[in-house]
Amino acid sequence: MSRKALYPFAILLVGLCLAALIALNRPEQALQPYEPAPVSVRVTRVEAGAEHLTISSQGTVQPRSQSELIPEVSGRVVWTSPSLVDGGSFGAGDALLRIDDADYRNAVQRSEAALARAEVEHAYARDELRRLERLSEQNLASQSQLDGARRAFSVAEANLQESRAALEQAQRDLDRTELRAPFDGLVRSEQVDLGQFVSRGQSIGTIYATDFVEVRLPIAADQLVYLGMPIYVRGQLPEALRPPVTVAAEFGTARLQWRGELVRTEGVFDERSRMVYGVARLRLEQREGLPMIPVGLFVQAEIRGRRVESVIRLPRSAIRDDNQVLVVDADHHLHFRQVRILRLEHDEVLVSEGLADGELVCLSPMQTVVEGMRVQPVLE
DSSP states (O other), rough: OHHHHHHHHHHHHHHHHHHHHHHHHHOOOOOOOOOOOEEEEEEEEOOEHHHHEEEEEEEEEEEEEEEEESSSSOOOEEOOOOOOTTEEOOOOTOEEEEEEOOHHHHHHHHHHHHHHHHHHHHHHHHHHHHHHHHHHTOSSSOOOHHHHHHHHHHHHHHHHHHHHHHHHHHHHHTTEEEEEOSSSSSEEEEEEOOTTOOTOOOOOEEEEEEEEEEEEEEEEEEGGGGGGGGTTTTTOOOOOOOHHHEEEEETTTEEEEEEEEEEEEEOOOOTTTEEEEEEEEEEEOOOOBOOOOOOOEEEEEEEEEEEEEEEEEGGGGGBBBBGGEEEETTTTTTTEEEEEEEEEEESSEEEESSEEEEESESOOOOOOOOOOOBEEEEOO
């Protein structure tokens, strides 16, 4: 092979050697770790504040005081008040109904006559006893005569007392022919007509007082602590322990609210529901723009309980397993944080410990979370 033919091979060989030399002397580049793009998450900035714990309940408005109208004497109805109709209004002491009193007036007159006769007989027996006692002192009357006078006086005295009681009863029955209202109120129902014969003890209607109404509210046993009342307190509540109550009802598109207070609790827990019943009292009055609350209305109630300080309200979706939340730090890294939950509500929770004012809490649902992972917070 000629020397000229070897030149290309020599040049190729030299080039390969130079390339290998350059590759061997090139500095090594460090491998950069792969870091995925941060995930965007919704966060909220927490704020600690004071809260009044509340309890929601429901019940039906009932009158505080309700009575049956029951005549205490029998007879024919001769007059009824225009107020004695369903929904009628009356004042304390107003006459509502009158029963024919002719027989009762006659009974009073007979009792008065009987009392007059008894008084005369009593006076005669008294004078006769005194006369025989004087004669007996002079031995002019026998012991049997004296004993007979004493017996006659005792009988006359008993007859006098009986006549007085009979007159008092006759006068009371006469007064009872007029049925009067015991308090200011409204007629809930009535079952009597003019000319009808009514009997003693027969119910002829139902009335109720219009000063206050009450709502019986079921309260779960484990929620009593939110009212700030000792667990042993039962019956009528002291005024200092009566929590405010707001009741509301829907009337078409309007929502009306009335305010009252919880005045007592019943002494026994319901075994099946584990509930205790509290009774809220509301004043039955009409104010501008707010009608009187009707008896029989079904209402929603909110009982305001004790005040708690430095609590944080969060959506329930922010709570993870084991009462943990995800906190985003200043460098946008996620961290698990254990918190203490004071109360679970419908869509929210109250947190009493574990979070500081101003921290960011993650709200987004996340399938896989690694402690310290980087995220992109989006403040709501």
